Amino acid sequence: MLKTFIGPRLRRLRLEHGETQAQMARALGISTSYVNLLEKNERSVSVPVMLKLFEAYGVDWRDIAEDDDTSTLADLRAALQDPLFEVQRPDLTQLRAAQIHSPDLVSSFLKLHRAFLAATDQLLSLAGAGEAREVLQSSPEATVHNFFRRNRNHFEALEAAAGRFWEGERVPTDDAYARVKARLLDKLGLRVRLVTVAEMPDTLRQYDEARREVLLSEALDHPNRLFQLVHVAGLIEQRAVLDDLLAQSGIDDPHGLARCRVELANYFAAAVLMPYGPFLAEALASKYDFDHLATRFGVSFEQACHRATTLQRSGAQGVPFFFLRIDKAGNVTKRFNATDFHLAEYGGACPRLEVHSSFRTPGRIVPQFVEMPDASQFFVFARTVDRPSFTRHSQDMRLAVAMGCGVEHVGQIGYAEDLRLSDARTTPIGINCRVCPRMSCDQRAHQAAVISEPLDERRRGATRYAS
Missing domain, CATH: 1.10.260.40 (lambda repressor-like DNA-binding domains)
Structure with missing residues (x-):
């Protein structure tokens, strides 16, 4: 024990x-x-x-007895990679001692550092846009991400609720859509209607409470139509569970609460369609072949990846993954994390991550070994995913997703079978340019927020930010 x-x-x-x-x-x-x-x-x-x-x-x-030490230690180590602490950086032994003997001080330090990052980011934005905004305001996505991170991206209450959804019956994958439609009608009095893009432009799903209808756009493919119906069922049937989790979240901003409710309902839908035990067993047996998992459970590649990050049940854990989704401009559009890898929150992700180059080879897995500034190493694999297209004017709506885990788990990942860490080139990366201490990186796009050394005007380095 x-x-x-x-x-x-x-x-x-x-x-x-x-x-x-x-x-x-x-x-x-x-x-x-x-x-x-x-x-x-x-x-x-x-x-x-x-x-x-x-x-x-x-x-x-x-x-x-709640154990959040692992994620807190990861956050603490990531915060201390800030160039501000380059001269005198506590070692791991000191950090663990601080956690044990001064947990409130650690919590306050992390809160202060997050405020510093938010303030720096907002001030940089203000300098460019000339607009007045609240300096320390956190985005709803950031507050939701922090809540999920504190819970190691796993919510047992939602897993239990999802386990009761089919009332003990095994429903074949190809029957699930019809069964969910019938369930919504029988239990909640909701009719499902598929509508044309012209009837519901720029909207994929609409729950019309007054007319007791769920409208689905034709732009949705079959896996996403099913996912949206289970999502609606979760919002209605699991309201008490969602309310209880939201009360524990510490989020008081209305936008953050609404965003969190949606993400928790998404978690519930994924848990219904990809039951914990069978999904974990299939993931381990297939060595996390996400195309196979998507086919086996009738979901999308992205949904299967997202579900894998939630397999953190005590005593039945899968490989701890982080999940990152970006657009073609490099903006982070979704992130979930069950590792100590610190995901980009402000601005774009590190340009050295191959997730960006995956747009050049749509639909193909791009593997990579990476190393963070603190010398921690990860195996990352990326692939593009398609978004719903409403008309010919909205084609090529691709995003890219990256999944990563610590190199100690690489033997369980099939995508790494043709690679060996000892032979493969490990790419040095950072969180993003704004906080990365790698001043000589030839991909640097911004000056680091905290400069450890002044620029030497007599010397030109690899970039205009380094001398």
């Missing part, structure tokens, strides 16, 4: 109740010295003590 350390949370609980260690020890039926050791994380907590905590303080053991 994994050891569970709850030191900082236990201390916070004790202080919230205004108790001394001796008083808490009496309430839990243990010694004062044991409470002291628990608070210092020098002892792991036992199941009997967990139960006592519930009895004495009404604390759900899942709340106090």
Whole structure:
């Protein structure tokens, strides 16, 4: 069994109740010295003590034993790659010690660094556009991404709800669309109507609550029509589950809440169409062949990739992936992360990522080994995906998706079978130019936000930003 350390949370609980260690020890039926050791994380907590905590303080053991250390450590390491800390950068041992003994300080530091990045980005935008905007405003996408990241991109409540969707019946893939239509009508009184692009221009799906109809555009292919119907079912039937998760998100902005509700409903739809156990088993057996998985479960390539990032159930975990989607201009349009890889949030992704070059070979997998500034290495593979086309004037609506994992998992990925890390060229990359410390990179498009060394006017480096 994994050891569970709850030191900082236990201390916070004790202080919230205004108790001394001796008083808490009496309430839990243990010694004062044991409470002291628990608070210092020098002892792991036992199941009997967990139960006592519930009895004495009404604390759900899942709340106090929640383990978000992995994602926090990844965020902390990524933040400290900022050139601002280049001269004196704490090592991994110091970071782990800070997590154990000063978790609130770590949280405050990360909050401050995110505010610094947001402020820098907004100020740079203001300088170019000359418009007044809120300097520290976070985008709805950023707040939703942070919430999903804190939960390791996995929500067991939605997995459980998805498991009940078919009420224990196995529905063949080719029957699913008709069954979902019938289910919407029987359970919710909703009729599904396919409409022409002329009737519903620039819209793929519309839920008309007053007329009790779900309108689907002809521009949607079959997998996406099915996905949209299950999405609507999730929005309606799982409202209580969604409300509960939103209450835990810490998001109070209306735009962020609406964005998060949509993404959680998307998660539910994916979990219904790609059930956790069967999907994980097929992914492992096929070595994460996403074309095969898409065919096997009747979904799109992108949907199969997205689902793979959510396979983080305790005791039944898949390969931890990050998912990145970009447009032809390099803008990040969607991102999910179950790794310690820090995805671009402000501006475009690193131009050295081969996800950008995948537009030159549509539909083909482009593999790559990459190395971040902190020397962590990842295997990344990218491919283009098509978007719905409404008319001949909106052709070639391609996006590109990239999936990546730590190199320690590369043996489980079929796309890496023809590559060997020892022989393959590893590409040095960064998050994006604005925060990347690689000043000599010949792909640099912007000066780093924090400059460690002044420009030497007597020397011209590989780019106009380096001397």
